């Protein structure tokens with residue numbers, strides 16, 4: 001679907017709103033927190049900010065018309081960057097993770113100025129109307145990319161216990177029940193009318209499903225506590241082979257960010273320890289813990305297709321957290337990688353598909369029904385919970 005000039009200005013407004021939210025978080029960082037200690041699962045904010053800006057510049061300002069945008073910059077398909085060495089410093093496919101703490105990154109004021117300059121040039125390009133056909137797609141790509149990194153910042157805030165600009169609210173869940181879904185087809189993937197989707201959402205296709213039963217809402221903290229109290233972490237029969245391996249090496253006995261204080265379980269929300277609300281969704285559990293809980297209830301995790309089929313039923317509660325599914329992240333039939341070919345391809349078949357239409361810090365643009373999130377099954381730092389099925 002071709003975008004009008006008005007649509008493009010609307011996209012620029014959304015890009016500015018996304019940057020405002022990123023800058024609100026950045027304003028909370030002290031000088032040392034901009035870099036912070038090394039962790040394999042997060043990025044230093046000073047690198048990540050530069051990466052977001054580099055990505056926007058790379059796709060929206062530096063593509064030469066008619067050249068292959070996925071080819072190496074060494075082959076010369078790109079215009080020069082506004083800053084030196086950005087392709088070496090900020091391309092996540094190129095710079096090793098550890099080096100993001102060690103390489104000579106732009107200083108904080110330099111990287112934010114780089115962001116302003118790239119955004120100004122982008123607006124000039126939109127105003128002038130001087131771009132070729134793929135440009136509107138790349139604008140949307142840059143927007144989605146920035147929104148996803150902003151959510152990754154919320155995860156990092158939680159992981160590192162940083163002071164947030166505000167505390168996002170989590171709704172309490174209803175009493176809960178289950179839905180009985182009759183056999184029938186479900187459509188997975190996006191139709192071609194949508195303005196922007198990632199390659200892994202293409203395209204709509206039908207999948208046949210048998211009858212199943214699924215929870216109307218995610219598992220709550222109170223329910224998960226019952227599993228813990230019943231010795232769920234100590235019963236090997238509840239855990240998959242990979243789950244048992246995970247338990248042996250990690251020695252976890254409760255969700256991430258939980259601890260016991262004088263007979264009372266508490267959880268850390270960013271920089272504060274608070275009481276656990278029993279009727280909120282349990283968050284920060286691995287897929288192994290989710291599977292073991294489901295097994296303890298005599299159930300299992302829903303497949304991604306079952307989740308999508310059930311999500312359109314009245315009474316199905318969603319949007320409080322990402323949810324583990326029983327489905328590995330894999331390409332849909334006829335998959336072809338888009339220009340940004342590192343978005344999906346490197347993660348197929350090793351990552352698990354998550355559904356849920358986003359968590360409390362997911363932007364609505366990302367929470368579209370066809371969006372497929374994906375993480376390794378041992379990750380607990382995303383705002384992820386689960387529901388069960390049978």
Ligand SMILES: [Fe+2]
Pocket residue numbers: 051055092145149
């Ligand atoms: Fe990225």
